[in-house]
Amino acid sequence: MSKNKHLCPCGSGKRAKLCCGANAVPTKFVLASSEKLELREAAEALAAKGKHQEASEILERLVKISPQNPLIWNDLGIQYEAAGRTEEAFSALRRGHQADSTYPPIWYNLGKFTLDRFIRLYQSGEMTEVHKEELLKRAIQFLDGNLDRDPENADAHYNLAIAYAFCKDEHRAKAHMAVAVRLGSKYEVPSDWLL
Structure with a gap:
């Protein structure tokens, strides 16, 4: 039996009850670290080309998988701001701040x-x-x-x-x-x- 079966699937390293709880994404939808990295790199490449809306769509997918990851919330806030979606940028940053102040x-x-x-x-x-x-x-x-x-x-x-x-x-x-x-x-x- 795995020692890690109670860990939150978001990858935070915390117990599911104390982390995402009811919002936890089922394990079958969790991406491997390399897949998450590929998505982040794709978002960065789109952002570098000025395609902030497309970059934010990728980051929205990632944040659903890892809702306690402040780095993704931060990146999403930056992309929203660059796309002119100021209120959503503040909302994403506040969510990231709640995840890790x-x-x-x-x-x-x-x-x-x-x-x-x-x-x-x-x-x-x-x-x-x-x-x-x-x-x-x-x-x-x-x-x-x-x-x-x-x-x-x-x-x-x-x-x-x-x-x-x-x-x-x-x-x-x-x-x-x-x-x-x-x-x-x-x-x-x-x-x-x-x-």
């Missing part, structure tokens, strides 16, 4: 997408002061959460600098921009960014 890329993408949403609304003039503060606060919390787990993420430091600039917190904005420039060779301090 320690996975740094999800924290980063939740922060980045929230900041991007803020900037779009800010530029369109469709935002109240309360909504502005709420979005910036959430973006900063997510980006800080990412840096707690991945302190060398230049992108997170850069986006935090932008968020703090919008908050008129010049000290923190400059500090994070300096770290972003030091860590990431692609970053330069934007002109007039604190105005």
Whole structure:
């Protein structure tokens, strides 16, 4: 008798009752690791060609098989966002965060997408002061959460600098921009960014 018969078929390594429970995909539908890898590579290839909708369809299949895998939820969120499906992107990222709240890329993408949403609304003039503060606060919390787990993420430091600039917190904005420039060779301090 197999010692692993009670493990969740999603591949998390946890017991089925504690992992996917009633949502667990029956074992006969579980793909081998090599098949999952092939599907992920196919999704990456489609994304590289700008075919984000097709890439998201592959990732949707994968997430049904491995609903507790934060990496797949994160990739799905990125593809949804690239396809212009912003609300679905946030939903996928939140599901990934529920699956594993320690996975740094999800924290980063939740922060980045929230900041991007803020900037779009800010530029369109469709935002109240309360909504502005709420979005910036959430973006900063997510980006800080990412840096707690991945302190060398230049992108997170850069986006935090932008968020703090919008908050008129010049000290923190400059500090994070300096770290972003030091860590990431692609970053330069934007002109007039604190105005």
